[in-house]
Amino acid sequence: MNKTERLLAIVMELQRSRLRTADELAEVLGVSARTIYRDMQALSEAGVPVVGETGSGYSLMEGYFLPPVSFTVEEAVSLLLGAEFIEKRFDPAFRNSARSSRRKIEAILSGPVREETNRIQGSIRLLQKDEMDIMIREKVNLGIIRKAMQEGKKIRFTYHKRVAEADGSRVTERTASPFGLAHDEQNGWLLLASCDLREDIRHFRVTRINDLTVTDDSFQLPDNFNLQSYRPKDTRGIRVCAIFNLEVADKVDEANNYYMETAEAKEDGYHVTFRVRQPEELLGWVLGWGADVVVTEPESFKSRIKEEIKKMKERY
Template sequence: MNKTERLLAIVMELQRSRVRTADELSEVLGVSARTIYRDMQALSEAGVPIIGETGTGYSLMEGYFLPPVSFTVEEAVSLLLGAEFIEKRFDPAFRLSARSSRRKIEAILSGPIREETNRIQGGIRLLQKDEMDLMIREKVNLGIIREAMLDGKKLRFAYHKRIAEADGSRVTERTVAPYGLAHDEQNGWLLLASCDLREDIRHFRVSRISGPAVTDEPFQLPDNFNLQSYRPKDTRSIRVCAIFNPEMADKVDEANNYYMETAEAREDGYHVTFRVRQPEELLSWILGWGADVAVTEPESFKNRIKEEIKKMKERY
């Protein structure tokens, strides 16, 4: 941070907080208190109305406001929540940038807008699932993935699948060309990459990646690939039908299962159809509804559920 940037940062810090000591500013900006004293002198000479009180700290004269940017309450809340989301869900480099952005936004808000924004923000919380293991692993992986993307190098990692392969294994070694990252409400961060093993573009849930490492092998992003317009191939060809307890209809809808295609309330229950690549993708989810659901087709999946229930009974 050069001197000009530091002087602007000081003014923004003083706008964000009514009073700041030299020690507090030096800690935030990563410089010595002596440097802060010199900066305060430079700001005063430049016409910035800074008030210094011994034993209290520095503040700006009432009414001084910089820069000429204004936000509505809704705009400010949107920006601050967005910054908070990045802080919680991305890697350390972006987390620091988001935190810095948030402080700058807070600094340029006028007093009444800041108070109203704080009040609204206090009633909104971004929930995190498995706040320790899952989130930490996801953040670490994101940093390494971004490094590979920026360097144009392939990535190697172990991928933990929810559904076992034909040989019973759930972990496969992958080498991929990382094309981009997307965030899905149900699955969290997803890596879109060209997989050497599958010889096609695949999606990998970042939280299921372990031991990611950037290789020395370069890759080129195809000219015809655009992350914003990319749509994955739909390879779901198997239809699964189930009837839910009608009292569960609202909860089934709220669950917003990715594979659900249609839902219809009938006299005998809430009829739902799913389309999957393999029925096992629904196994755990269906079992989670207990006696409130009955699968009607395909017959092979009904038998698979019976087998799983039998195994569960043997455990008890």
């Protein structure tokens, strides 16, 4: 790395972090702290507003921004695909911002890089479900949730669970403090929120939220909560075992069921174990495999499946 590349790298590092010490920059760039001191002097002489704080480190003056000089083809494709994903899967405000960002990225690409980027993008397609009511509701809900998080306000909504509670109810009224949003390949957007009803953090599929409103009640994010490092409590305490026909083993793997724990091919079939909160969570999925699967335990779940099959036979 020559001096020019190193000066640019320093500015980019300072843009990424509010404050960096000379030792931190030296470690990242593989040079000595003395070299960093000289580079800082060179940047100041070149007009870059570097601010040095004694005992703290270096930072850039508020408002200063150096746009990237260039992107590689791979970097450009990554950013443009990311922007396309946001356009398709988030609410209108972020969709418009993503579209604007995409135009700005495309505008600074050199001619050859732009041509190669367009060629690669043309060979990659992000599939999107039709704009059904459920997808529209998800995007509307995302916008309301984001607004509540920004304002630090609780939300109130009706939640439709896929599996009924012990009392048989599937629909509940909830008031919750929205802590964050996470995207899951199987479930789409998930809301992580502190639920007043359960007095604990719960996950809510955004597509199952109805009648969503922002309340006047404020909340504060706990000091010890970090969305990036947060891991939910594992409350799946019931073990379910099943044997699939070997012919469908690859399809079982491809299904990538969230509750699946282990799978092993044996002479008599493909042995799979699941761990669930309630066996009902697997009922529809297991029945979907028809005669290609047999549940071996627990006995209560086997009985439940027999009951469901009996009801199906009566309908036919």
